[in-house]
Amino acid sequence: MWRHVAANALTFLTVGLFLLAGLVTWGVQQYSAPGPLAEAICLRVPAGATMRRISDDLAERGAIASPTVFRLGADYTERSGQEKQGSFLIPASASMDEITAIVTEGGPSTCGTEVVYRIGVARTLAEVRERDLAGDGFTELAEFQPGLDPIPAAYEQVKAESDTTYRVVMAEGxxxxxxxxxxxxxxxxxxxxxxVPAEGMLAPDSYAITPGTPVADVIARMQSAQETFLAQAWENRAEGLPFDTPEEALTLASIVEKETAIPEERPIVASVLVNRIEQGMRLQFDPTIIYGITRGQGLLDRPIRESDIAGATEAELHGEVLYNTYVVNGLPAGPIANPGRPAIEAALNPAATDYLYFVADGSGGHAFAETLDEHNENVIRWRQIEAEAGQDG
Incomplete structure (x- = not known):
């Protein structure tokens, strides 16, 4: 009798183990299989959120079929308890395993709202935007100039959300x-x-910030980035350049930055500056006149005058002519803006040309010339383009 009971117990145990193994196999398959989500969603994970709360939210939004399997899978893969705060893009058909990885690996938020402060030459613009889950772009919610325009309601709303991200984007020049x-x-x-930090020593780039960060800390990051890159670029400079210090390279790069925004033109413009310095010619670039007058404090709100070119206005304002390259020989006293990395690279590795002149060509770029006669012809063509444009207007 006892032998019969033991045999039955063993049978039930064996069946139970098979059932359990089958259940585990089914759970693993469910955890790794494509999920039921038809369209991408933005999952917000608040600070202190648990896997239970996350799994319930996902189930409610149709992203997973079983909150229990989701939690067991997170436990089994040892990712439970590693939840990260933020807003995360959950793509359509994402498996529970993929979703677990998304909410535990951290990093910057991949969806939700963000505020981008764009510091430009003419103005600073704040953009409030939300990622378009159907594509790779953003939907703009509001746009305004900080300190000048009324603050939009959308801006106040996203500031109240804990997972809103913020960036400062500093433009070149x-x-x-x-x-x-x-x-x-x-x-x-x-x-x-x-x-005000030294001119030229702030790196144009995109900087993630958090509310409450001191302004001085952001500036320190910009300075550190520019110092690091300038040192690296200086180490990789071409031989035989007509300047001796990284600071002079930065000055030349700032002029390149102000003269062209076309990437492929930067090394060519840099070559013009280098060629002129090597031949003892004055650089004669208008942006240096403007900086001498404004010292970088805003834009010049009038055309350049003959007296500005002669240096009289600058001399009257500052007692000495330091920046006007129509008057000084070689490079000006220092940078006239903050150049970006491409401009610095161009200054330290200019193109090999014999160009000494350039003028606008009407297409947004420039016409380059080796001789004054060629340059004068280019200037005549440019003036004809300007005249025709004025007639059309």
Whole structure:
């Protein structure tokens, strides 16, 4: 009798183990299989959220079939308890395993709302936008100039959301004074900065920020980035350049930055500057006149005058002519803006040309010339283009 009972128990145990193995296999398959989500969603994970809360939210939104399998899978793969705060893009048909990886690996939010503060030469613009889940772009919610325009309701709304991300994007060619003024005007940053950093020593780039960050910290990051890149570029410079220091290279790069925004033209423009310096010619670039007058504090709100070219106005304002390359020989006293990496690379590795002149060609680019006669012909063509445009207007 006892032998019979033991045999039955063993049979039931064996069947149970087979059933359990089958259940585990089914669970693993479910955890790794494509999910039921028909369209991508943005999953917000607040601070302190647990896998239970996340799994319930996912199930409610139709992203997973079983919250229990999701939690067991997270436990089995040892990712439970590693949930990261943020807003994460969950693609259509994502498996539970893929979703678990998304919400535990961290990194920047991949969806939701963001505020981008764009510091440009002419103005600073705040863009409030939300990622378009159906594509790779964004849907703009609001746009305004910080410190000048009324604050949109959409901006106040996204600021109240804990998972909104923020970025400062500094354009090439902006002056250090403009950067300080723009950062001081941002209500998400703290502690205004009064001292303007050295011109040219702020790296144009995109910088992630968090509310409450001191303005000085953001500027320090910009300075560190520019110092690091300038040192690297200087180490990889071409031989025989007509300047001796990284600071002079930065000055030349800032002129290149102001003269062209076309990537392929930067090394050619740099070659014109280098060729002129080597031949003892004055550089004669208008942006240096403008910087001598404004010292980078805003835009010149009038045309350049003959007296500006002669240096009289600059001399009257500052007591000495330092930046006007129509008057000084060689490079000006220092950078006239903050150049980006391509301009710095162009200054340190200019194209090999014999060009000494260039003028606008009507297409957004420039016509380059080796001789003054060629240049004068290019100038005549440009003036004809300007005249025709004026007639059409």
């Amino acid at each position: 902006v002056t250090s004074w403009q950067v300080v003024q723009a950062l001081n005007a941002l209500d998400v940053l703290e502690g205004d900065v009064e001292e």
